[in-house]
Amino acid sequence: MTTSPEPGFEPVPIRVVLPDGQEIVGRLYARRQLPEGWVYLVSIPVYRNTTxxxxxxxxxxxxxxxxxxxxxxxxxxxxxxxxxxLAPPSLVEQTLGPRRPSGWVLEKLGGRTGRSQAVLHAADCGEAPTDTPRLSLDQALDAAGRPGIRLCSICGAAQKLDPVLRGFDAESGGDER
Known part of the structure; x- marks a missing residue:
């Protein structure tokens, strides 16, 4: 993402505030809008020692x-x-909002009898461990089908994966016509 001034463009003066609070006049070459805000390409005159x-x-x-x-x-x-x-968000992005990161994370809990041995989380769940590799959808479905694996209800893993595991008709009460 480079910004090239138009041929014949002359940079314009702008005041640059130095770390110690002094202000000097520099030159403004370009402006760029980023998701976190604007940045400006400026220059200031300095001296350099030659070899x-x-x-x-x-x-x-x-x-x-x-x-x-x-x-x-x-x-x-x-x-x-x-x-x-920045390009304006598409109608889909405006309607649905930002996408969640893809992937699933398996949190291993240990092997106590009668309790879940692991919890499957969405990748962006606040309860998910950060030091575990992400699983693909197929890997997550394989893990979710094993005994002792619980689906996290906080991040919606249960709502997302249950219909795929049990079949979509199970959610609608099994109405088959």
């Missing part, structure tokens, strides 16, 4: 969060700055 012992001016570029590190320069228009915006 032959001289000093030369150079430009140091970095991506910065505007709300934390940048201030506008009064009287400057930022309309011409190349800007990348």
């Amino acid at each position: 032959d012992g001289h000093v030369e001016p150079v430009e140091y570029r970095m991506w910065l969060r505007p709300q934390d590190h940048l201030r506008p320069v009064e009287g400057t228009s930022y309309d011409s700055v190349p800007t990348e915006r």
